[in-house]
Amino acid sequence: MHLQLPENFVVELTNLGLIALTGEQKEEYLQGQITTNVQLLSETQGMLACHCDFKGKMWNSGWLVKHSETLYFTAQQSALGKSLAELNKYGVFSKVDIVDASNDIRLWGFYGPQAKKQLERAFGELNDDHMAVTATENRWVLTLKGPTGSRFIVATPATMPLPDDCVASLANEPQSSWNCLDAVAGIAAIHSQTSNEFVPQMLNMQALGAIDFNKGCYMGQEVVARTKYLGKNKRAAYLLTGTVKNNEQALTIAPGDILEKAIDDNWRRGGSVLHVGFTDNQVWLLAVLSNDSRVGEILRLKEAPDTQLTISELPYSID
Known part of the structure; x- marks a missing residue:
């Protein structure tokens, strides 16, 4: 898109x-x-x-x-x-x-x-x-x-x-x-609904140069370092795109909203919305998903199941 x-x-x-x-x-x-x-x-x-x-x-x-x-x-x-x-x-x-x-x-x-x-x-x-x-x-x-x-x-x-x-x-x-x-x-943001929920790597901050792993101690440094060196992180931020009927419908999408993904014949919780933008009936958002998610996968909003979103390419690697 x-x-x-x-x-x-x-x-x-x-x-x-x-x-x-x-x-x-x-x-x-x-x-x-x-x-x-x-x-x-x-x-x-x-x-x-x-x-x-x-x-x-x-x-x-x-x-x-x-x-x-x-x-x-x-x-x-x-x-x-x-x-x-x-x-x-x-x-x-x-x-x-x-x-x-x-x-x-x-x-x-x-x-x-x-x-x-x-x-x-x-x-x-x-x-x-x-x-x-x-x-x-x-x-x-x-x-x-x-x-x-x-x-x-x-x-x-x-x-x-x-x-x-x-x-x-x-x-x-x-x-x-x-x-x-x-x-x-691929630059996510923290809003009130997502405050104190995610470690920086879940928002890809290591890929954006927002973490210095060589500096001295800081608040949360031990957890952030452990997440990197012990491979503890199982989630990352992904770009999702989709269309809606009108911008009023897009306005109902907010940080913290739950996304669902299809597993077999059922829809299960797949992640949560971080940061939302929209224009001309298009929705562009970043969401935290499991880090095995793939480009092209389809998710939907739990509270608006007819709004489907597709995982799109990020401009950087999150490996």
């Missing part, structure tokens, strides 16, 4: 929020909390990271950006509160302040070559490397490269909107279109 989206568009990422960390021990503290090596973070290079509990179950997975002496960690709004609370639980022992910055900073998604050109009017030439950061005094841009081309997450102060020439002539798309691009890129 071919993803049908405008060649260039902009979307306000209202479903995405920001956790902000400041203080002289912010890097040292976060190093002990997330799966990536914060020492490799710079003003020009972002990261994808996971925040886990001591059992390795994820509170959040998001993009990490350093800008103006602040570390910004993105999170789905529905999962942000729990991740923020867990970070603050141990942050009281360090010189770090951790707050929800979602009301102070607006996030935008830009997609397509023309969108890039218009962004460059405000930021100058953008670094086109994956997870590169381009910044001005008050704004930053995170470049994401994937199977559909380049796209950009843009952060601006809530009181300082983007210049008109950045968005002029670009189609305005809903959040679901950006979610489709996440799905095609």
